Structure formats: structure tokens, C-alpha cells
Amino acid sequence: MAYVVTDACAKDFVCVAECATAAIAPTVGDPVAGTVSQVFINPDECIDCGNCADICCQHAIFPLDDLPPEKAGFAQKNRAYFNA
Ligand code: SF4
Numbered sequence: 001m002a003y004v005v006t007d008a009c010a011k012d013f014v015c016v017a018e019c020a021t022a023a024i025a026p027t028v029g030d031p032v033a034g035t036v037s038q039v040f041i042n043p044d045e046c047i048d049c050g051n052c053a054d055i056c057c058q059h060a061i062f063p064l065d066d067l068p069p070e071k072a073g074f075a076q077k078n079r080a081y082f083n084a
Pocket residue numbers: 003018019020021022023024041045046047048049050051052053
């Protein structure tokens with residue numbers, strides 16, 4: 001399992017700093033940061049600690065198993081960012 005960022009993300013990058021495995025991208029200094037509407041979690045790097053979801057004031061991050069049905073597509077969108 002992994003955590004998943006959805007489109008409620010305000011791209012404040014708070015979660016990026018919170019992740020011990022650097023699973024969340026882009027980082028604030030990444031040139032790509034200005035071209036995407038949200039950050040993404042690499043499901044192969046996420047260790048399911050939940051720290052990012054706890055700190056997200058937008059409530060934009062969910063465990064995969066708790067994704068609201070209307071946000072289900074974001075699991076693939078998060079993975080696809082790292083496979084591009
Ligand atoms: S759940 Fe933990 S390991 Fe996974 S992206 Fe969030 S902070 Fe990183």
C-alpha cells in the first residue's frame with residue numbers, strides 16, 4: 001500500500017519536508033515544480049507512515065485503501081508521475 005496525493009493539494013510542499021524516505025515530488029526547488037498542479041507520492045518509496053497525511057492542512061492525502069471513490073484515479077496519477 002502507499003499514500004496518495006489528490007487534487008486537493010495546494011502545493012505548499014509541507015509534506016515533502018515531512019517524508020523520511022523522500023517519496024514525495026517534486027520538491028520546492030525542482031524546476032518541474034512550477035509545471036505541475038500538485039505533488040505526488042512514489043508508491044515504491046512510501047513506507048506508509050502517514051506523516052504527510054497528518055500534516056496536510058488540505059486533507060489531500062489518503063491511504064490507498066481509503067481513497068474516496070471519486071479520487072480513485074489519483075493512485076495511477078501518482079504512480080505515473082514517477083514512471084514518466
Ligand atoms: S506516508 Fe510517510 S513515507 Fe509515505 S509519502 Fe507520506 S511521509 Fe512519505
